Amino acid sequence: MPADLVGPRPAAHDGDDKITAQDLGYTYTTRAGAQVPALDGVDFTVRAGEFISVVGPSGCGKSTLLRVIAGLQDPTSGSVAIRREHPGRPLTAPVFQEYSVFPWRTVEANVRLGLDAVGTSKAEAAPRVTEWIRRVGLEGFEKSYPSGLSGGMKQRVALARAFITEPEILLMDEPFAALDAQRRKIMQEQLLEIVKGKSNTVFFVTHNLDEAILLSDRIILMTSRPGRIKRVYDVPFPRPRSPELRADARFAVLEDEIWRDLRSEVEMEPHTALAPAATAAVGTARRASR
The missing domain is CATH 3.40.50.300 (P-loop containing nucleotide triphosphate hydrolases)
Structure with a gap:
C-alpha cells in the first residue's frame, strides 16, 4: 500500500x-x-475539505x-x-449520536483527552483546551462533570474533543x-x-x-x-x-x-x-x- x-x-x-x-x-x-x-x-469519492x-x-x-x-x-x-x-x-475523529464523554473526567479533561493520547503536555494543551471550550460555548463549565450537563452540552464537549486534535x-x-x-x-x-x-x-x-x-x-x-x-x-x-x-x-x-x-x-x-x-x-x- x-x-x-x-x-x-x-x-x-x-x-x-x-x-x-x-x-x-x-x-x-x-x-x-x-x-x-x-x-x-x-x-463514491469525497474531495479534500x-x-x-x-x-x-x-x-x-x-x-x-x-x-x-x-x-x-x-x-x-x-x-x-x-x-x-x-x-x-x-x-480521523468520530462523533457519535451517543454522548461519548467520560463521566469521571471534567469538561476540560474530556476535551483534552485526544491531546493526552498523543503526549501533549498540559501546559501546551491548556490554551487549546480553553479556546475550544470557548468556541463551543462552555465557558464557566470547565470543572463540571458530565452528570451536571445537559445533552446538548455533552455533545458540545464531544465536538470540542474531536476538533481540538485537528x-x-x-x-x-x-x-x-x-x-x-x-x-x-x-x-x-x-x-x-x-x-x-x-x-x-x-x-x-x-x-x-x-x-x-x-x-x-x-x-x-x-x-x-x-x-x-x-x-x-x-x-x-x-x-x-x-x-x-x-x-x-x-x-x-x-x-x-x-x-x-x-x-x-x-x-x-x-x-x-x-x-x-x-x-x-x-x-x-x-x-x-x-
Missing part, C-alpha cells in the same frame, strides 16, 4: 480526492449464522459505511482508502439526533461556525434533510438495504453560510426533490421490512425541519 493511503485496501485517487470507495460491500453474520447484506457495490452528508432509509447501512471509513469495521468486499496529507495530525476527517454519525428540535438547530448553527475557515473534511450521517442541506456541499442518498448510492446532490449555496439560508426558495426546492427520491425508497416493498419504520422516521425528521 502506498505510504499516503490508509484503509483496508488501496484505491486510486485523483489529486483532490480524500476518501475513495470502490465497489464497497459489507455483510453481517447473525448469531444464527444468517448473512445480512448491509452495503453492496458502493462507489468537503462537507458530505449521507441520508437514506433506516437500516440502509449509513452508520456501517461511516464505521468502515473510520476503520472500526473491515469491508467484506471492495475497498475504501483515505489520502493522508498531514502526517502530524490524526487522520483531524483531517471528522466522522459524524447522527450527532444531534437525540436533541430536541430547538437545541438541534442551535447545534447546527454552532457546527457551521466551527467549520468556517477550517480545512477538515466532514462525513456526516443524518436523517434530517434540512440539516443535510444547511451543512453540506454534497448529499449522498442511499437506497434501502442493502445500501447503494442512489443519487448525489450538489448543494448550490456558497460558504460561509447562516441559518437564514433556510428561507431561500432554492432550499425548499432541493429538500422536496431529495424527499421525493427518498420517499420512493422507503415505501418500496418488499425491498425491506424496515420501510414503515423508516417512512415514519424520515417523515418526522422532515416535518421537524419546517
